[in-house]
Amino acid sequence: MQKVRSSGTNLEIQVRKYLHANGLRFRIAPQGLIGRPDVVLPRFRSVVFVNGCFWHGHADCKASKLPSSNAQFWRQKITRNIARDDYVHSELTQQGWRVNVIWGCELAASGESLSKLLASILRFADPLQKKC
Numbered sequence: 524m525q526k527v528r529s530s531g532t533n534l535e536i537q538v539r540k541y542l543h544a545n546g547l548r549f550r551i552a553p554q555g556l557i558g559r560p561d562v563v564l565p566r567f568r569s570v571v572f573v574n575g576c577f578w579h580g581h582a583d584c585k586a587s588k589l590p591s592s593n594a595q596f597w598r599q600k601i602t603r604n605i606a607r608d609d610y611v612h613s614e615l616t617q618q619g620w621r622v623n624v625i626w627g628c629e630l631a632a633s634g635e636s637l638s639k640l641l642a643s644i645l646r647f648a649d650p651l652q653k654k655c
């Protein structure tokens with residue numbers, strides 16, 4: 524499997540800064556969790572993947588358009604990445620994690636995607652874990 528993300532891209536940093544500024548505390552790409560999510564919020568049992576549109580094959584997105592040269596190579600590569608993402612997400616879901624995906628183009632378009640992400644994480648705050 525190819526590693527398609529490196530830690531600490533601008534998009535990831537943008538998301539982490541936003542969540543941190545809103546009082547969320549999290550871990551970054553911990554070992555031992557499949558797919559190494561970009562942000563892990565154990566308290567909310569939530570993980571966040573910050574996906575570059577090209578590498579993760581964002582459907583119907585201009586930024587995921589494949590290069591015209593070597594089209595077949597790219598198509599296969601991106602198709603594998605999409606399959607891997609699907610697998611990782613379903614594994615995490617089965618382990619009880621709530622999987623959030625935020626796309627690069629959404630981040631670029633407006634700050635609204637970040638507030639939606641935050642709302643989605645907070646919506647699932649587990650009351651059982653709020654005792655202290």
Ligand SMILES: [Zn+2]
Nearest residue numbers: 576581584628
């Ligand atoms: Zn996109």
